[in-house]
Structure formats: C-alpha cells, structure tokens
Amino acid sequence: MVFPTLIGGFMYFSNIGVDATQVQRPPNGHQDNAWKGIIVDTLGLNTLSGLDARHHIHGNTNPRAVVENGAMVMTGGSGIRVTDEDGKQYIEGLAGLWCASLGFNEERLVVAAEKQMRELPYYHGFFGRAPVPTIKLAAKLAEITPEGIEKFFFACSGSEAIDTAIKMVWYFNNSKGRPAKKKIISRQNSYHGVTVAGASLTRIPINQDGFDLPIERFLQIGGSHFYRYGEVGETEEAFVARRATELEQLIQDEGPDTIAAFFAEPVQGAGGVLPPAKGYFDAIQPILKKYDILFVVDEVICGFGRTGNLFGSETYNLRPDIMTMAKGLSASYQPISAVGITQDVFEGIQELGDQKGAFGHGFTYGGHPVAAAVALEAQNIYQERDIVGHVRAIAPVFQARLNALSEHHLVGETRGVGLLGAVEMVADKATKERFDPSLGLGVKVFDEAKKNGLLFRNADDQLLFCPPLIVTENDVNEIFDILQHALDRVSANL
Ligand SMILES: Cc1ncc(COP(=O)(O)O)c(C=O)c1O
Structure with missing residues (x-):
C-alpha cells in the first residue's frame, strides 16, 4: 500500500517496512489509546519498529504512515554503506542527509x-x-x-x-x-x-x-x-x-x-x-x-x-x-x-x-x-587525503553516468555539479509536464532501487543524489547501474 510520506521537506509516496494491509484499522469512534494498542501489537511491541511507532516522532515524515508501517531501523554503517536491522546493506546515495561526507566508519x-x-x-x-x-x-x-x-x-x-x-x-x-x-x-x-x-x-x-x-x-x-x-x-x-x-x-x-x-x-x-x-x-x-x-x-x-x-x-x-x-x-x-x-x-x-x-x-x-x-x-x-582532488577526479564519472540517464524516456532533465546530482522524471519530455503525483513514480523508483541496496531521496518525481565524498568510480557505477535498472523496471510496469 502506498502512503504519502515526507522526507526532507517533500511529499512523496512510500512503502515503508511492513505491508500496511496487515495493520487493522480501528472501527469508527475507537478510543485513541486503543488504536495505539492495535498499531503496536501489529508491529510487535518488542520490536524496534513497534517502540518507534509508539514513542518516536520523526522529522519530515508522514506521521501516520510511519506509525502504521514502522520505521526503517538502521543499525550500522561502513564506508558508503549503512545496514538495517535485518542486516541488509544499502549504499547511502544521499550521504544520510547530504552530510556523511567521509562515510560511516571513519x-x-x-x-x-x-x-x-x-x-x-x-x-x-x-x-x-x-x-x-x-x-x-x-x-x-x-x-x-x-x-x-x-x-x-x-x-x-x-x-x-x-x-x-x-x-x-x-x-x-x-x-x-x-x-x-x-x-x-x-x-x-x-x-x-x-x-x-x-x-x-x-x-x-x-x-x-x-x-x-x-x-x-x-x-x-x-x-x-x-x-x-x-x-x-x-x-x-x-x-x-x-x-x-x-x-x-x-x-x-x-x-x-x-x-x-x-x-x-x-x-x-x-x-x-x-x-x-x-x-x-x-x-x-x-x-x-x-x-x-x-x-x-x-x-x-x-x-x-x-x-x-x-x-x-x-x-x-x-x-x-x-x-x-x-x-x-x-x-x-x-x-x-x-x-x-x-x-x-x-x-x-x-x-x-x-x-x-x-x-x-x-x-x-x-x-x-x-x-x-x-x-x-x-x-x-x-x-x-585531498578530498577536493578526489571529488574532482570522480565527479566526471558521476556526472557522465547521471547525464546518460537523460536519454531515458521517463527523464526530462538530469543536472548536477561535483558529487551532487538529480534526475527529474517527466510525463512529456517536450512540454516538461510532470507525471500525475498519484502515480507515485518517484517512490516506485526509490522502492525498486532500495530492493537492490541503494538509498537516495525522491522529492516527488525528482531523484536526488549526494553520495559520501569518498565514493569510488566502482561505487558510482554501482549506484547508476541500480538506478538504471530501477527506472527500467518502473517504466516497464507503467
Ligand atoms: C542549505 C541548507 N541550509 C540549512 C539547512 C538546515 O540544517 P539543519 O537540518 O542542520 O538544521 C539544511 C539542511 O538540509 C540545508 O540543506
């Protein structure tokens, strides 16, 4: 089930954690506290997601969706990757919130x-x-x-x-x-x-x-x-x-x-x-x-x-x-x-x-x-480590892979500088008309990429990238291989 979710200031649609259809909805008129009990029981009181649903207020997140679906619980990090509570690793394509420039275990x-x-x-x-x-x-x-x-x-x-x-x-x-x-x-x-x-x-x-x-x-x-x-x-x-x-x-x-x-x-x-x-x-x-x-x-x-x-x-x-x-x-x-x-x-x-x-x-x-x-x-x-020199060496690879996506039929514009980049999807390349937001296309691409171990940020149908500055050429290629695959999958299912 797709829920409107806020990440970093943007409304987008996201599937977080468990399938929300598992969560029982309260009958009309149900007392607030009883409703909370249902959510927590469904997610499991003893799970971190359950505790999170009960007690944690998230920034820039749809408050209902995260309570109903549970948070993505992160437990570790190494290099440019982070690990969730199930042990699954992801490339952090946004360096967390544009910030973990030296990765996650310096x-x-x-x-x-x-x-x-x-x-x-x-x-x-x-x-x-x-x-x-x-x-x-x-x-x-x-x-x-x-x-x-x-x-x-x-x-x-x-x-x-x-x-x-x-x-x-x-x-x-x-x-x-x-x-x-x-x-x-x-x-x-x-x-x-x-x-x-x-x-x-x-x-x-x-x-x-x-x-x-x-x-x-x-x-x-x-x-x-x-x-x-x-x-x-x-x-x-x-x-x-x-x-x-x-x-x-x-x-x-x-x-x-x-x-x-x-x-x-x-x-x-x-x-x-x-x-x-x-x-x-x-x-x-x-x-x-x-x-x-x-x-x-x-x-x-x-x-x-x-x-x-x-x-x-x-x-x-x-x-x-x-x-x-x-x-x-x-x-x-x-x-x-x-x-x-x-x-x-x-x-x-x-x-x-x-x-x-x-x-x-x-x-x-x-x-x-x-x-x-x-x-x-x-x-x-x-x-x-001459991190600026490193960025200058990797940025051409990053920007070239990014720009190559502008040929994709879902993509209206790619743009970026250094190790910052965005892919903007449009319904019509000529008129730049946006997709109907209810399609939740950005989140669909995000979800496909996430399955294959890549996190980034989607702001509606804009896909935003800002990897840790320590990314290598191989990492950049992996990021864009996963992204390309995700775009292809979503486009095939449109
Ligand atoms: C350009 C810019 N200014 C200010 C802020 C606010 O920073 P903080 O979230 O640390 O308050 C941000 C956060 O993303 C930002 O991107």
Missing part, C-alpha cells in the same frame, strides 16, 4: 571525539570563555574559507546557523542606525532549515504550510532553475536577465532602505539539486552591492568539497558577507555548524554589543569541544 573521527571527551567533555563560549578545539577550529575556518570571511560563531545545526545569520543581519543594521533595513530575500525552492526564521526563508511549501509561516520581513523571488522557470523560447541568458530585473524591481517596490540581506545556497539542495542558471550569481551580486544588501551564502550542503571546490562560493565566484556551514564541517559525526562573517560585519556587531553590554545570542552547546575536535579532525582528513 576511525580517526571516533578517536578525536574520545580524546576530547577525556580531556574536557564540555565547555562553552559564553562570558568570553572558550575550549581549545573551538578556538583552533575558528582559526582553521579563517584559513580555508573565501577571502574576507574572518570570524566564526558556532551552533549545533544548519537551522541555528541560519537563524544566527538572520539575527546578525538585523543586529548589524541596528548598529549602523538603519532600523528599517530588515527584510530578507530568498529564492523559490530554497531550503534554509526549519526553525521559525529559517523556515520563513525556506521556500518549499510543506515546510511552511500549517506552521503559519513565513513570518513578516521575509520575501521570495523566483527560482534560478532554467529548465523549470525559463519561458518557452527564452535563452538562458535572457532568463538570467529577467530574474535580475525582477530582483531589482522587488527591491525598488519594497524600498531599498528596507532590504537587509539576500540568502542563497550556491546549489539549491533539498529544493531539487538545482544549480543556478549560467551567470545567475554574476547578475545578482552587483545588484546586492548597489543597494547595500548583505549577501549570505548558505554553504550547509555545498561546503567542504561537495561541488568540486572546498566551497560552492568558489565554484560560482560568490563573495559572501556571511557564510553558513554545517554537515560536512564535521562530516556529520557530531552536530556542529558555523556562521562566518567579514570583519566589517563583525565591527557592526561589536559596536552594538558595546552599547548593549553583550552580543546577547548564543547556544549552550555552540562550539562544543567534542564537536569542534571532530570537525577539526575532519578538516585534517579532507586536507591530507
């Missing part, structure tokens, strides 16, 4: 965590204090981030980094005596997390609908994905010029004195792996400069090698005032994120902080020493 990260736990398992950055690895990590990031990014604030997740960046933008403009300059622009299909402000920037309907979001001050402009938003007969160049004009028009309409910042992922990730149209950022950046609008680059997915450079900012020649980072920062072995800012932004924050007595923002676990030690070690590994 011993050096384990050792770094253990060592730091023994030395100083916890300390914070409040009141002018700092644990050693956090200082070293800040210095390391200053060395490797794009020129101009000098100072770093630490948090525990991408969303916290985004909220911190938003607060810094507001604080900065208050410091500069510009109390009205507070509105923030993001693009259609952006994903910047799920905290109240972060989800106001995120422009994926499922992350806003039902949550009374966005809050005030958040503005949206059209997406930068040429395939979807280019008009019939429009060139990519003309599309970019149109988007630039629209941005400038929005700034004029709202009043330049009210626009504080523009947030963008170099490549939009959760929105569908959408690289910008050619020349998009070259057209946008001068407009931001012209109106004194801060450019916040969200490197949460693109940072640390993903696009074939250490940062997506390098790949697209971006000059951020503020950068957010997470995921690959620690290869995701510990939850840690960072916000990097220029000296200019820092001085604004410093001035208002002086007046107020402190920069009144910070997290108990921000810059946690164990997370910072692991992140530092991840950076050492990236450097010693």
